[in-house]
Amino acid sequence: MTVLVLLDHADGAVSQASRSAVAAAGRLGEVHGLVAGDGVAAVAEAAARIQGLSRVLVADAEAFAHSLPEPLAALLQSLSGAYDHVLAPATATGKNVLPRLAALLDVQPVSEVVAIEGPDTFVRPIYAGSALATVRSGDAKKLLTIRAAAFDPAPAEGGTATVEAATLPADLPAPARFVSAELSRSERPDLSSARVVVSGGRGMGSGENFSLLAPIADSLGAAIGASRAAVDAGYVPNDYQVGQTGKIVAPELYLAVGISGAIQHLAGMKDSKIIVAVNKDAEAPIFAVADYGLVGDLFTVLPELQAELNKTA
Amino acid sequence: MKLLVPVKRVIDYNVKPRVKADNSGVETAGVKMSMNPFDEIAVEEAVRLKEKGVATEIVVVSVGAAQAADTLRTAMAMGADRAILVQAEEAPEPLAVAKILRALVEREQPRLVLMGKQAIDDDMNATGQMLAGLLGWGQGTFASKIEAGGDALSVTREVDGGLETISLVLPAIVTVDLRLNEPRYASLPNIMKARKKPLETIAAAGLGVDVAPRLQTLRVVEPPERKAGIRVGSVAELVNKLRDEARVI
Ligand SMILES: Cc1cc2nc3c(=O)[nH]c(=O)nc-3n(C[C@H](O)[C@H](O)[C@H](O)COP(=O)(O)OP(=O)(O)OC[C@H]3O[C@@H](n4cnc5c(N)ncnc54)[C@H](O)[C@@H]3O)c2cc1C
Ligand SMILES: Nc1ncnc2c1ncn2[C@@H]1O[C@H](COP(=O)(O)O)[C@@H](O)[C@H]1O
Numbered sequence: 001m002t003v004l005v006l007l008d009h010a011d012g013a014v015s016q017a018s019r020s021a022v023a024a025a026g027r028l029g030e031v032h033g034l035v036a037g038d039g040v041a042a043v044a045e046a047a048a049r050i051q052g053l054s055r056v057l058v059a060d061a062e063a064f065a066h067s068l069p070e071p072l073a074a075l076l077q078s079l080s081g082a083y084d085h086v087l088a089p090a091t092a093t094g095k096n097v098l099p100r101l102a103a104l105l106d107v108q109p110v111s112e113v114v115a116i117e118g119p120d121t122f123v124r125p126i127y128a129g130s131a132l133a134t135v136r137s138g139d140a141k142k143l144l145t146i147r148a149a150a151f152d153p154a155p156a157e158g159g160t161a162t163v164e165a166a167t168l169p170a171d172l173p174a175p176a177r178f179v180s181a182e183l184s185r186s187e188r189p190d191l192s193s194a195r196v197v198v199s200g201g202r203g204m205g206s207g208e209n210f211s212l213l214a215p216i217a218d219s220l221g222a223a224i225g226a227s228r229a230a231v232d233a234g235y236v237p238n239d240y241q242v243g244q245t246g247k248i249v250a251p252e253l254y255l256a257v258g259i260s261g262a263i264q265h266l267a268g269m270k271d272s273k274i275i276v277a278v279n280k281d282a283e284a285p286i287f288a289v290a291d292y293g294l295v296g297d298l299f300t301v302l303p304e305l306q307a308e309l310n311k312t313a
Numbered sequence: 314m315k316l317l318v319p320v321k322r323v324i325d326y327n328v329k330p331r332v333k334a335d336n337s338g339v340e341t342a343g344v345k346m347s348m349n350p351f352d353e354i355a356v357e358e359a360v361r362l363k364e365k366g367v368a369t370e371i372v373v374v375s376v377g378a379a380q381a382a383d384t385l386r387t388a389m390a391m392g393a394d395r396a397i398l399v400q401a402e403e404a405p406e407p408l409a410v411a412k413i414l415r416a417l418v419e420r421e422q423p424r425l426v427l428m429g430k431q432a433i434d435d436d437m438n439a440t441g442q443m444l445a446g447l448l449g450w451g452q453g454t455f456a457s458k459i460e461a462g463g464d465a466l467s468v469t470r471e472v473d474g475g476l477e478t479i480s481l482v483l484p485a486i487v488t489v490d491l492r493l494n495e496p497r498y499a500s501l502p503n504i505m506k507a508r509k510k511p512l513e514t515i516a517a518a519g520l521g522v523d524v525a526p527r528l529q530t531l532r533v534v535e536p537p538e539r540k541a542g543i544r545v546g547s548v549a550e551l552v553n554k555l556r557d558e559a560r561v562i
Contacts, residue, residue, distance in 0.1 A: 010474065066477075068479070069442065069445075069452055069454075070451060070452070073446060091473055092455065092470075092471075092472035092473040092474075093472075093473075095438050095442075095454075096442060096452070096454050096455075097442075098442075099407070099437075099438070099439035099440075099442035099443045099446070100442040100443065100445060100446040100452065101446070102408070102439070102443060102446070103408065103411060103442070103443035103444070103445075103446030103447045104446050106408070107408070107527070108406050108407065108408040108526075108527035108528055109407075109437075109439055110528065111436065111437045111438055111439055112436065112438075121531065124436075125436065125536070126339070126434065126435055126436055126533070127324070127330040127339060127433070127434055127436070128433065128436065129536060130329065130330045130332075130339075130535075130536075131330060131332050131339055131533050131534065131535060131536070132533070132534050132535075132536050133530055133532075133533045134530070134531040134532050134533075134534075135528040135529065135530050135531065136528065136529045136531055137527060137528055138527050138528070138529060139527050173449065175450060175451030175481065175482045175485065176451040176452070176453070176479045176480065176481050176482070176485075177479060177480045177481075178477070178479055179467065179478040179479055179480050180477070180478045181472075181474075181475065181476065181477045181478070182475050182476040182477075182478075183474040183475040183476075184474060184475045192473070196561070196562075220562060228491065231492070232491070232492060237475055237476075238457065238471045238475065238476065238492065239471075239472075239473060239474055239475050244433070244436070245430075245431065245490070245491060247473070252561045253555070253559075253561040253562065263329065264326070270536075270539065273561065274555070274559045274561050275539075275542070276551065276555070287542075287544075288539075288541070289539050290542050291539075291540075291542035291543070291559065292542055292543060292544075292545050292551055292554055292555070292559075293542060293543070293544045293545070294544070294545050294547075294548070294551055295544065301548060304548040305548050305551070305552070308548050308549055308551075308552045309552065309562075
């Protein structure tokens with residue numbers, strides 16, 4: 001069996017989530033990767049070094065800039081004949097294109113797979129992670145998006161895949177046009193793959209107050225995240241959101257500050273190894289999932305924590 | 314322009330779902346049901362487009378059991394003009410829903426289908442993209458801002474790195490994200506008025522769509538519970554625990 005994995009990339013690098021998808025694909029058979037974009041020769045070279053890939057297909061054309069789903073789905077459709085499984089990471093790009101491809105192939109896709117039990121049997125969370133469903137696909141081809149937090153990424157170095165140009169379909173639909181992007185730039189680690197995440201909620205009270213989290217994140221080498229309420233209130237940009245409809249994270253350490261612990265937030269972080277909660281309400285549901293809970297006012301706790309971490313450093 | 318807005322009836326987002334004892338699924342009997350929160354946002358956006366004079370008619374559609382009529386009434390109380398209930402035993406999978414919606418698009422000829430990005434029960438995040446694929450239309454998913462102008466639609470999307478804006482040729486599919494708007498509550502007079510708005514019921518089979526599931530659910534289980542942790546009395550104690558006991562810093 002051969003598996004095709006869509007390799008999502010940004011700034012010339014294959015995303016870590018894509019390497020998790022490669023790792024998941026390895027349980028199903030021989031793995032080929034697809035790099036599509038405009039001017040992606042270097043990305044393809046890097047992809048060829050990912051362990052677990054035997055072949056990297058490259059679709060280098062202007063039509064694939066910005067990963068618009070319409071041409072990308074058409075490309076995947078034209079390549080899919082040779083594969084039993086087509087996988088994508090459950091990233092913004094993967095979630096956008098894979099279901100569209102599934103419709104073109106008359107397949108019911110399986111979203112956010114967290115475990116692979118066999119060639120046709122997959123586990124996925126439903127109801128914001130309140131339940132786990134094991135499903136068996138009866139479709140001839142299996143189309144999956146892979147939840148990155150559930151699979152250790154395939155190593156970025158050490159692989160020796162061949163690189164070859166993909167045959168492009170003659171007709172690439174273009175009903176959409178990229179206009180602009182407003183991307184958050186940060187020196188901190190990527191939220192989805194950081195070893196430590198420090199998140200603030202509505203309890204932070206304002207965007208300025210998030211600066212109380214910054215030095216703590218710096219000492220811990222952490223990414224900064226947020227609850228939906230904090231994003232909705234405009235404290236931080238949308239890409240900080242952790243949860244059912246935000247990013248799914250599973251760091252070694254998750255620090256939740258001024259976050260009540262709604263089920264939709266827990267859906268995005270409850271698989272973290274160690275959870276710490278700081279909340280002034282002793283009854284807040286976040287304490288039910290916290291390994292270490294500290295009841296207190298964050299405006300006194302955070303400066304103390306920063307001082308304590310500086311001592312250790 | 315005419316808008317089609319698919320809405321799904323799901324377990325209310327405030328209810329903690331419980332897995333059935335026989336592990337066949339999640340208990341829905343006797344549980345509070347509501348409109349999928351993302352679909353409320355889609356209905357709200359449609360109503361605002363109508364208030365702005367961009368939309369002329371809003372048709373809401375739900376695929377599911379007879380009780381989905383309540384959800385459609387709610388949508389009409391918010392401002393939708395008429396409703397179609399496609400009756401099916403249980404809500405079918407996204408592929409079948411997308412095929413049913415395609416049949417309705419062919420019949421109703423909307424210029425824009427506005428829908429939720431995700432149903433909070435199956436969490437598939439697939440139906441809009443699939444409908445766009447079936448129709449060969451452009452798609453603007455995870456929308457946090459929509460601007461209509463002439464034959465194109467500007468859609469700002471929430472993506473992993475921040476925001477992205479695309480321009481879509483109409484007709485098109487847009488799936489909405491949480492920050493697009495804040496849905497209104499239906500007023501009592503509008504709830505009364507909605508009772509008189511037209512609601513058509515059709516059988517899924519009548520649309521010639523095969524709704525047989527492709528995925529067989531083998532079992533549904535509760536995720537492993539986290540072990541209850543401890544309360545620490547001070548920041549110093551917390552840092553000690555993280556360093557010496559958990560060894561994560
Ligand atoms: C369809 C849907 C999807 C959703 N998706 C997500 C999602 O992806 N992610 C997400 O996070 N939410 C999501 N939500 C929202 C979720 O239901 C909650 O509303 C949200 O998580 C609450 O955020 P919060 O905990 O920051 O705010 P609140 O619930 O208001 O909690 C604030 C907390 O801060 C504490 N606090 C206040 N002041 C202080 C202080 N000085 N010191 C210490 N503690 C203090 C309070 O005690 C309280 O516990 C979703 C909701 C819906 C309906
Ligand atoms: N049974 C249904 N009836 C009406 N609309 C639906 C149905 N199922 C899904 N949808 C629409 O498709 C969106 C995404 O659902 P899903 O792909 O299941 O996560 C929802 O927000 C609805 O707008």
